[in-house]
Amino acid sequence: MSELMLGNQAVARGLYEAGVSVVSSYPGTPSTEITEFSSKYPEDEIYCEWAPNEKVACEVAIGASMAGARSFCAMKHVGLNVAADPLFTASYTGVNGGMVLAVADDPGMHSSQNEQDSRHYAIGAKVPMLEPSDSQECKDYAKLAYEISEKFDTPVILRLTTRVSHSQSAVTTEDRIERTLPEYKKNIAKNVMVPANAIKKHVVVEQRTLDLIEYAETSGINTVEMNSDEIGVITSGICYQYAKEALGDKASYLKLGMVNPLPVKLIKDFAAKVKTLYVIEELDDVIETHCRKNGIDVKGKELFTLQGEYFQSKVKQVVLGEKDEWQTLDAEIPVRPPVLCAGCPHRGVFYILKKLGVMVSGDIGCYTLGAAAPLSAIDTTVCMGASISGLHGFNKGRKGEYEGKAVAVIGDSTFMHSGITSLVDIAYNRSNSTVIVLDNSITGMTGHQNNPANGKNIYGDPASAVNLEALAHAIGINSVTVVNPGDLAETERVIKEELAKAEPSLIIARKPCALLKTVKHKPPFHIDADKCKNCKSCMRIGCPALVSGDKCITIDNTLCVGCGLCEQLCKFDAIKE
Amino acid sequence: METKSIMIVGVGGQGTLLASRILGSVLGTAGYEVKVSEVHGMSQRGGSVVTYIRYGEKVYSPVIEKGQADMIISFEQLEAARYVSYLKKDGTIITNTQKISPMPVITGAAEYPDGIIDKIKAMGINVIAVDALSAAEKAGSARAVNVVLMGVLSKVLPGIELDAWKKAVEKCVPAKVIEINEKAFDLGREM
Ligand SMILES: Cc1ncc(C[n+]2csc(CCOP(=O)(O)OP(=O)(O)O)c2C)c(N)n1
Ligand code: SF4
Numbered sequence: 001m002s003e004l005m006l007g008n009q010a011v012a013r014g015l016y017e018a019g020v021s022v023v024s025s026y027p028g029t030p031s032t033e034i035t036e037f038s039s040k041y042p043e044d045e046i047y048c049e050w051a052p053n054e055k056v057a058c059e060v061a062i063g064a065s066m067a068g069a070r071s072f073c074a075m076k077h078v079g080l081n082v083a084a085d086p087l088f089t090a091s092y093t094g095v096n097g098g099m100v101l102a103v104a105d106d107p108g109m110h111s112s113q114n115e116q117d118s119r120h121y122a123i124g125a126k127v128p129m130l131e132p133s134d135s136q137e138c139k140d141y142a143k144l145a146y147e148i149s150e151k152f153d154t155p156v157i158l159r160l161t162t163r164v165s166h167s168q169s170a171v172t173t174e175d176r177i178e179r180t181l182p183e184y185k186k187n188i189a190k191n192v193m194v195p196a197n198a199i200k201k202h203v204v205v206e207q208r209t210l211d212l213i214e215y216a217e218t219s220g221i222n223t224v225e226m227n228s229d230e231i232g233v234i235t236s237g238i239c240y241q242y243a244k245e246a247l248g249d250k251a252s253y254l255k256l257g258m259v260n261p262l263p264v265k266l267i268k269d270f271a272a273k274v275k276t277l278y279v280i281e282e283l284d285d286v287i288e289t290h291c292r293k294n295g296i297d298v299k300g301k302e303l304f305t306l307q308g309e310y311f312q313s314k315v316k317q318v319v320l321g322e323k324d325e326w327q328t329l330d331a332e333i334p335v336r337p338p339v340l341c342a343g344c345p346h347r348g349v350f351y352i353l354k355k356l357g358v359m360v361s362g363d364i365g366c367y368t369l370g371a372a373a374p375l376s377a378i379d380t381t382v383c384m385g386a387s388i389s390g391l392h393g394f395n396k397g398r399k400g401e402y403e404g405k406a407v408a409v410i411g412d413s414t415f416m417h418s419g420i421t422s423l424v425d426i427a428y429n430r431s432n433s434t435v436i437v438l439d440n441s442i443t444g445m446t447g448h449q450n451n452p453a454n455g456k457n458i459y460g461d462p463a464s465a466v467n468l469e470a471l472a473h474a475i476g477i478n479s480v481t482v483v484n485p486g487d488l489a490e491t492e493r494v495i496k497e498e499l500a501k502a503e504p505s506l507i508i509a510r511k512p513c514a515l516l517k518t519v520k521h522k523p524p525f526h527i528d529a530d531k532c533k534n535c536k537s538c539m540r541i542g543c544p545a546l547v548s549g550d551k552c553i554t555i556d557n558t559l560c561v562g563c564g565l566c567e568q569l570c571k572f573d574a575i576k577e
Numbered sequence: 578m579e580t581k582s583i584m585i586v587g588v589g590g591q592g593t594l595l596a597s598r599i600l601g602s603v604l605g606t607a608g609y610e611v612k613v614s615e616v617h618g619m620s621q622r623g624g625s626v627v628t629y630i631r632y633g634e635k636v637y638s639p640v641i642e643k644g645q646a647d648m649i650i651s652f653e654q655l656e657a658a659r660y661v662s663y664l665k666k667d668g669t670i671i672t673n674t675q676k677i678s679p680m681p682v683i684t685g686a687a688e689y690p691d692g693i694i695d696k697i698k699a700m701g702i703n704v705i706a707v708d709a710l711s712a713a714e715k716a717g718s719a720r721a722v723n724v725v726l727m728g729v730l731s732k733v734l735p736g737i738e739l740d741a742w743k744k745a746v747e748k749c750v751p752a753k754v755i756e757i758n759e760k761a762f763d764l765g766r767e768m
């Protein structure tokens with residue numbers, strides 16, 4: 001039977017069919033749905049969990065593999081930066097049960113802070129990497145990855161990109177392989193990576209790469225399709241689809257299903273059969289560099305680009321010199337950027353921070369939208385956790401001048417991910433820094449996953465919840481205050497008070513995300529047109545439900561959730577429940 | 578058959594994803610190879626959202642670019658204006674007449690353009706403009722705009738049995754709101 005599936009859903013199906021029994025991931029667009037779909041299979045077949053971060057997730061998968069289980073973890077591209085440490089040494093230990101790590105790159109940066117290319121990690125860690133180009137291959141390659149993992153005694157990376165992860169195409173399903181756990185045998189030489197053992201293991205790893213190159217040459221994972229001897233294309237993943245769409249039978253193709261390690265002879269033979277050879281790969285020039293290193297003449301980044309997505313038109317234009325035509329509408333079309341939802345608990349905090357004019361060291365989550373107009377409250381955003389350590393560095397860098405005039409903001413999930421160690425740094429190395437945890441009881445940005453601070457596990461079952469107040473005290477932060485960010489006056493008072501203190505402090509702004517099903521909303525508010533002076537004070541909070549008009553503001557009652565924030569800003573008593 | 582390309586565009590939160598799933602499902606059961614491409618993430622928070630549906634005997638790229646779409650289904654006027662350049666010369670656009678102001682318009686930094694539908698017509702494009710919001714409210718929920726528009730599309734898209742549409746709607750919408758959505762679909766067909 002065949003069924004339309006998202007690429008991510010097909011990976012989950014592949015895990016199920018491969019007999020995987022442990023999945024540990026941290027969410028990150030565009031990888032999140034793999035783990036969400038995996039958790040829909042029975043827990044006694046595939047146990048799933050949200051780990052606090054990718055390093056933990058990867059280590060859980062390593063442990064499960066050592067125990068003999070087939071294990072898995074998924075992450076977005078930047079997640080692999082966090083998980084890189086365990087990965088590089090797991091490459092040396094190898095596996096017991098097969099271990100696969102899926103990493104989803106985001107060319108075009110639909111929802112990411114950078115455009116890094118994960119293939120460098122496969123090269124660096126010396127592990128094989130497979131790259132599917134549609135949902136069927138997502139499933140097939142996920143299964144194949146476990147065979148490769150166990151045959152070559154190595155973790156395997158499955159590389160996805162946004163368009164593969166988030167496109168649906170037909171997938172044929174099969175039954176789950178019933179696996180019996182292999183026996184656990186203590187093996188110090190294999191699994192204890194002290195120098196004496198690791199030195200020997202490094203030799204094994206280099207030989208493994210040679211064996212994998214042989215596999216890349218001969219196994220059929222990399223396929224040649226001869227149509228023309230004029231144009232040849234070497235490509236992989238989604239770019240194969242773009243190339244086929246653009247060039248059809250006008251070109252011959254070498255489609256690489258395994259992007260690390262790359263074959264040499266296969267590419268040389270293919271190159272010999274075509275007049276002009278193009279490498280079509282989004283992001284970095286990984287395949288191109290490999291070809292050049294092996295003396296194969298190819299055209300690549302001098303015609304394409306290191307930035308963004310290619311699509312079929314780019315390929316058509318570069319290779320065939322053909323351009324599509326279109327008409328445009330003659331009008332200024334305003335952009336429609338994403339915004340904090342109506343009733344979002346983060347809004348009140350950013351309104352106050354902007355009003356106080358403080359420096360805001362930001363982080364990653366829905367609340368990064370606090371950088372958008374009209375709130376424009378955030379000064380910096382780098383990576384998860386950097387708000388807190390960044391603020392500490394900022395305060396040290398300015399020799400205390402900004403203490404009392406700067407805060408860090410961080411979401412609950414991000415705080416669990418990598419904020420705790422940063423807060424330890426503030427307490428231990430003492431800067432008079434004020435940190436605000438925006439505790440909306442969920443991982444909002446990536447589509448509402450539970451996390452270690454909200455008391456529910458991936459299945460929605462009750463779980464232990466980290467007590468943020470007690471945690472802060474244990475770290476050595478003595479001033480800890482909880483505030484409801486829906487109360488503007490109270491929020492302003494608490495932030496001012498904590499900024500004025502001559503010690504580090506933690507403010508927990510606690511109110512659940514407005515989109516949670518458990519949240520009971522009030523009916524929409526409305527504006528009394530007779531009382532509204534159209535002063536636009538309420539517009540400063542940037543609520544999408546407030547619409548400006550010539551005579552007065554109106555409230556869009558399909559969007560308003562009655563949070564009451566705008567009412568607190570109206571001096572003329574025009575906004576009513 | 579040549580591969581056909583349909584885009585669904587709208588504002589995050591309007592239910593465009595569900596519409597693309599209904600359409601993908603209906604085309605799949607009609608025996609076509611189908612690819613549906615959606616982008617999750619930032620676009621969900623009230624941003625501009627677009628999904629691509631491509632179908633035919635063989636489909637490679639899941640993406641549609643400027644000048645390549647046979648049809649656009651727009652959930653909102655400004656989004657119709659934003660994506661109209663994606664249509665082929667003889668393309669068709671079905672658009673909801675609803676207007677949702679984006680943040681730059683809300684804050685007064687930009688203006689919502691006037692007369693969008695007439696301007697699109699003036700480009701020689703075949704426009705089907707419907708008030709899907711009123712129809713959805715009549716069916717029982719403003720959130721059924723997506724299914725109303727699928728009803729409208731079902732009259733225009735050749736080669737698919739009414740029964741297949743109804744089954745796809747039933748399969749894709751949550752069980753609790755099937756009745757509302759069945760009504761919304763019928764109201765869309767009558768428009
Ligand atoms: C290393 C890394 N992993 C994952 C992500 C994806 N990501 C961005 S924000 C976020 C979590 C946001 O949750 P929270 O901090 O609770 O804030 P909210 O969105 O709920 O406001 C995640 C998982 C990332 N950007 N970097
Ligand atoms: S999803 Fe929740 S946290 Fe994110 S912007 Fe909307 S209300 Fe705020």
Ligand code: SF4
Binds near residue numbers: 524
């Ligand atoms: S009460 Fe005011 S601020 Fe809150 S959602 Fe409604 S319009 Fe927006």
